[in-house]
Amino acid sequence: MKFAIALHSPAHAPSSRRALLFAKAVLAQGHEIVRLFFYQDGVHSASGNVVSPQDESDTAAQWRDFVSTHKLDGVVCIAAALRRGVLNAEEAERYSRPAANLSAPWELSGLGQLHEAVQTADRLICFGGP
Amino acid sequence: MAKSLLIISRQAPWSGPDAREALDIALAGGAFDLPVAMLFMDDGVLQLATAQNASQVQQKDLSANLQALSMFGVEDLFACRTSLNQRGMPPTGLSVEPLQVLDDPQIAALIDRYDQVITI
Numbered sequence: 001m002k003f004a005i006a007l008h009s010p011a012h013a014p015s016s017r018r019a020l021l022f023a024k025a026v027l028a029q030g031h032e033i034v035r036l037f038f039y040q041d042g043v044h045s046a047s048g049n050v051v052s053p054q055d056e057s058d059t060a061a062q063w064r065d066f067v068s069t070h071k072l073d074g075v076v077c078i079a080a081a082l083r084r085g086v087l088n089a090e091e092a093e094r095y096s097r098p099a100a101n102l103s104a105p106w107e108l109s110g111l112g113q114l115h116e117a118v119q120t121a122d123r124l125i126c127f128g129g130p
Numbered sequence: 131m132a133k134s135l136l137i138i139s140r141q142a143p144w145s146g147p148d149a150r151e152a153l154d155i156a157l158a159g160g161a162f163d164l165p166v167a168m169l170f171m172d173d174g175v176l177q178l179a180t181a182q183n184a185s186q187v188q189q190k191d192l193s194a195n196l197q198a199l200s201m202f203g204v205e206d207l208f209a210c211r212t213s214l215n216q217r218g219m220p221p222t223g224l225s226v227e228p229l230q231v232l233d234d235p236q237i238a239a240l241i242d243r244y245d246q247v248i249t250i
Contacts (some may be wrong), residue, residue: 006248040151040250079154083147111158118135119164124246 004121006037008128010044011060019127035073035117043081049101067105078108134165136244139174143192152250160202167206175213178224
């Protein structure tokens, strides 16, 4: 089965970790993830600047590793990301901001990517809230 | 055939970007000519209140964007009657047209009818 996964919560929210565990289970069961779409506060789950205490799990880093390892299509909504200060190098330069905190494997793109995923996938699974 | 998408908008208009971001999904879907619908429930029905004065809270008025839904071809718009009742809002004269006000069993049937659902 083809899954699209939307995440609306930041890396420190348990729902971000749940989404990651779900995504891993999807692949472990032999299903396909057509796209991960990070929207709303979910853009923070893609930030490269999250620093977790040493004795806590680093969900943002785990997301990054997961997407890289499985060569998944990881899309971060550009409008939601700009609003929350999650910028790649190109956007940081465009808006004259001092730092970028988003890089590969993540890609900044628009809501059209969410709709395309909705059309492509058999199931859209959303994670948000606490 | 294109898959249908129901967006359930549950947050008040001035409680952060949630209402705006739910609406943006619907507008983007309309721009791509996809079968999208919006259901306003819980505090989301407050988005439908008329005579809001957004500038009082230094915000941009969301109702102009709501009006844009029909221009983008998004005309399947629903509101939860229970949520309206709980907030003392009448089921008519709300800021969005056309709007169908649904009872709880109708909402269950609505969610069942759509291929995919996003709740914000």
